[in-house]
Amino acid sequence: MQTKKHLVLFCIIAYMLLFIRPILSEQFDNNNLTSKQSNTTTTRRALILTCDTFINHPDTSGASKQNGDEINRIFADEELDINEVYNYHDTIGNEETFRYIISNTFKDSKPDDINYIYISTHGLYINETDQASLVFSNGNEEFSLDAEIIEEAFKDVKGTHFFIIDACNSGALIGRGISGGSSKSTFYGDRFKIICSSGGSEDSWYWSSSGDGSLVLQGAGYFSSALARALSKENNYPADLNRDENISLFELYNYLYYNHAPSVPQVYPYGDNFSIFTYSKQNIVRDEHISNLTFETTVISSNNPYVSFNFIVEKPIIPVYQIVYFENGKWQFNKAQFIYDIASRTNQEGVYNNLRPGLYNRKISINHSGSGGYALIYVHQLSGKTMRFISGKVLSVLPDDGLEKVQVMTDTAFQPLYGQELPITIQHNVPCLMDINIVDNNGNLINTIKYNEPTRPQNLLPKGSTFVWNGKDNMGNFAKPGMYSVSISCKLPKQTVSFSSKPFELLESKIPIGLINNN
CATH class of the missing domain: 2.60.40.4070 (Immunoglobulin-like)
Structure with missing residues (x-):
């Protein structure tokens, strides 16, 4: 009798297992998929993974979804020749689901193909144990994903894997931006190309405490905005520094390093010239309001307490300058200073006047303390009641002296x-x-x-x-x-x-x- 019970139980379990994979397949194969024909023999597939709803961490108020939508818009650019784009938002609650999505998305990948993976979620790093992870949740389940699991999930996937990880502490996944260095040994070799939005000890998004003690999201989307502009056809693909119609890993990293201010982007491999994106100059249709934004210097001192920059207005626009200071180990976005361009005075109806097309020079005073510090400046363009990101720079405020214990x-x-x-x-x-x-x-x-x-x-x-x-x-x-x-x-x-x-x-x-x- 005991043997028959075990046999019946085994049959029931086996029967149930037959349906697990089809259920996953039905759920995810019908997910939002954008596809188009390739212009080359290389197939490019993109996977966008975003999470906003969590169980043990603060919800991110739709910020990750907005980041994913922004990246999806860029990946849909015909010039970048990405053939398939898969989107999953608040979908992954366990490791099995993650592994299935990876294997299903890239099951047809060939050795010469490029696989793009954009991730926007919470990132964690524990310095004492050198443990870095990304948090995924579907609102009902939540789990942490480390570098070893990610690498293992791609073990049998052919092609080159290009990761863009937009999360706090994300650089720790590749051993970057960590006090005392790191002994990480994942993602080595030519198969993986990785850009992270921040170092292992840094926030990428910024929070402040509300009156009831909960956390309020003060700043998000800065990295995705810089990334979108770097790859924007309307802005002439500014990440292509040598203008050869190929955007290499190092070119993209270099652009982000100098145009994304709140955290320090990280890259592996460093100095890699692998071509991540290609485009054709003859198909570019520029639609810039502000171009040729150039900073004379990003170094502030007692002899020069100003940030000076110039730009060309291509179409009537209102520039807005955002100044944020670094205090107590954090960027104080809740205390940000917004400066509407002084030439854009309000008219009699109480609305701002646009700057007319032409060349403009601006100089803004930056608070300088004797002990030095940091500030950042964002240049935005005002469109209706919203501001559109143009560029962000870190300003290093130098003391006259005071270096110790180098x-x-x-x-x-x-x-x-x-x-x-x-x-x-x-x-x-x-x-x-x-x-x-x-x-x-x-x-x-x-x-x-x-x-x-x-x-x-x-x-x-x-x-x-x-x-x-x-x-x-x-x-x-x-x-x-x-x-x-x-x-x-x-x-x-x-x-x-x-x-x-x-x-x-x-x-x-x-x-x-x-x-x-x-x-």
């Missing part, structure tokens, strides 16, 4: 041929300008990582900045195996501090090794 830390060894990159952590207590060079054991210059680069807040403890070296020289070739060090100069108007790291080893082997911080 240190440089790296790992003891790394293997660039295996895909590893060397994390460089520089501790500095105040904003400054930095020169960062890689030198060999004889003091010869191998690579200039940064020159005269203004620092920006990364929420490291202790305060500081992080960078990486991909093991290549200034000509783009891998450096020879051997001993190297990082040489830096931190510069203020009345003080310069120079320092070198302990030597580290560039290894030739392609076998993974455990990395130990060279503290």
Whole structure:
């Protein structure tokens, strides 16, 4: 009798399992899919995953959905030649669902195909355990997804996988922007190309406390807005820095690094020229209201307490300048200062007048304290009652002096041929300008990582900045195996501090090794 009961139970379970996969298939195969014919032999598929409704974390008030809609609009551009776009919002509540969506979306991918994955959700990082994760929820279930699960889900998927991760602490998934560096060993090799909206210690969205103690979303969508503009046909694809009709991974990262202000975008692999997007110049139809926005400097000092910039108005428009200061470890978006262009005075009916087409120069005073600090400036264009993002810049407010306890830390060894990159952590207590060079054991210059680069807040403890070296020289070739060090100069108007790291080893082997911080 006991055996018969077990047999009946087994049959019932087996019968139920037959329906699990069809139910998932029916739910997700009928999801919103946009498709079009390819102009090349390479097929490009895009997957947009967004979450706004959570169980154990604050809801994001539709912000992720808006981000996804903005990216969907860009991916739908005929010029970028993305053939299929899949959207899932508030859908993933468990790992099985995530894995099924990945395998189903990219089941037909070939080795030469490109798979685009945009994710907008909560990101988490626990510094003590070096654990980074993304939170997914469907409103009824919630789970955290780490880098190992993501990599495993793509194990059997052919093609190149380009991730855009728009979440707080997202850089931690690739070991970027973390105090003391990270020993992460995921996503190595040529299959993965990744851009993250923030470093591992940073917020990407910004919250403030309301009267009842709950969190109120103050700032979201900044990264997706910068990304959308970078890939915008109307704005002449500004991410294509060399104008060769190919937007490489490094070009896109470089544009975002200098035009997305509230957090520090991160990338893997660093310096990679893999072509992510292509387009044709002859099909561009520009529709800009403001063009050629140029900042004379983003460095503020006691001798120059102003941010100066110029731009061309192509069509009548009202520019709006948003100033936000960095205080107590956070960007104070709830205290943002909005400046409507002084030339756009209200007329007798009480509405703002547009700036007429022409060249304009502007200068805005920035608060300068003796101890230094950071601010950001956003340039928007006013359209009705809404503001449309144009550009954002971090302003480094330098003290005259005050640099103390400058240190440089790296790992003891790394293997660039295996895909590893060397994390460089520089501790500095105040904003400054930095020169960062890689030198060999004889003091010869191998690579200039940064020159005269203004620092920006990364929420490291202790305060500081992080960078990486991909093991290549200034000509783009891998450096020879051997001993190297990082040489830096931190510069203020009345003080310069120079320092070198302990030597580290560039290894030739392609076998993974455990990395130990060279503290």
